[in-house]
Amino acid sequence: MTAARALGIVLLAAGGAVRYGSAKQLVAIDGEPLVRRVAREALRVSPWVTVVIGAYREDVEVALEGLPLDTAFHAGWPSGMGGSLAFGVRRLRERHPELTGVTVCLCDQPALGAAQLQALADAAAPDRIVAADYGDGVVGVPCLFPSRFFHELDLLHGPEGARSLLALYADQVQALPMPEARIDIDTPDDYERWRTGSG
Numbered sequence: 039m040t041a042a043r044a045l046g047i048v049l050l051a052a053g054g055a056v057r058y059g060s061a062k063q064l065v066a067i068d069g070e071p072l073v074r075r076v077a078r079e080a081l082r083v084s085p086w087v088t089v090v091i092g093a094y095r096e097d098v099e100v101a102l103e104g105l106p107l108d109t110a111f112h113a114g115w116p117s118g119m120g121g122s123l124a125f126g127v128r129r130l131r132e133r134h135p136e137l138t139g140v141t142v143c144l145c146d147q148p149a150l151g152a153a154q155l156q157a158l159a160d161a162a163a164p165d166r167i168v169a170a171d172y173g174d175g176v177v178g179v180p181c182l183f184p185s186r187f188f189h190e191l192d193l194l195h196g197p198e199g200a201r202s203l204l205a206l207y208a209d210q211v212q213a214l215p216m217p218e219a220r221i222d223i224d225t226p227d228d229y230e231r232w233r234t235g236s237g
Contacts, residue, residue: 047080051145052092052115061094068179070099073145082152090126102227118197127191141182149218158182170216
């Protein structure tokens with residue numbers, strides 16, 4: 039990885055999945071735990087992947103066994119996604135000081151793969167954020183922040199995650215069409231729709 043392309047990935051998998059009612063990180067997608075599926079795809083794009091874990095720590099660690107990535111337990115995960123994201127970016131920067139950008143991913147988007155994450159990496163530039171365009175004017179994760187935004191990421195806390203920065207710096211966001219990112223698994227009904235192909 040060249041210095042100009044020193045891109046890492048933070049995969050957020052710390053939440054308690056309250057709406058799902060159990061560890062959605064572990065639901066089976068084609069026979070594989072969801073968190074492992076997303077992490078494996080992330081590793082096809084960058085060797086620097088940090089997975090932030092919290093709730094269901096032990097089970098998620100087991101699901102990720104054998105993958106060449108960093109699992110980072112965030113004790114403050116109940117405070118919300120913002121704190122977990124800031125923690126993950128700090129961890130990645132500590133391990134890779136030469137980092138020039140970081141892609142933020144969630145563990146509950148089963149339709150995302152290496153192709154979509156690579157598209158973000160290919161569009162990376164030092165002066166702009168690159169984010170998924172879900173369609174209908176909605177922009178969100180996954181998204182890639184160049185190093186000039188690391189300070190803002192470090193200040194995140196509470197429930198406000200990457201989308202708060204996408205809104206704040208909307209004039210500096212390049213949106214990439216990525217309808218696959220609209221699909222997420224928040225409830226058992228979401229999972230059933232994905233499993234049966236009915237949604």
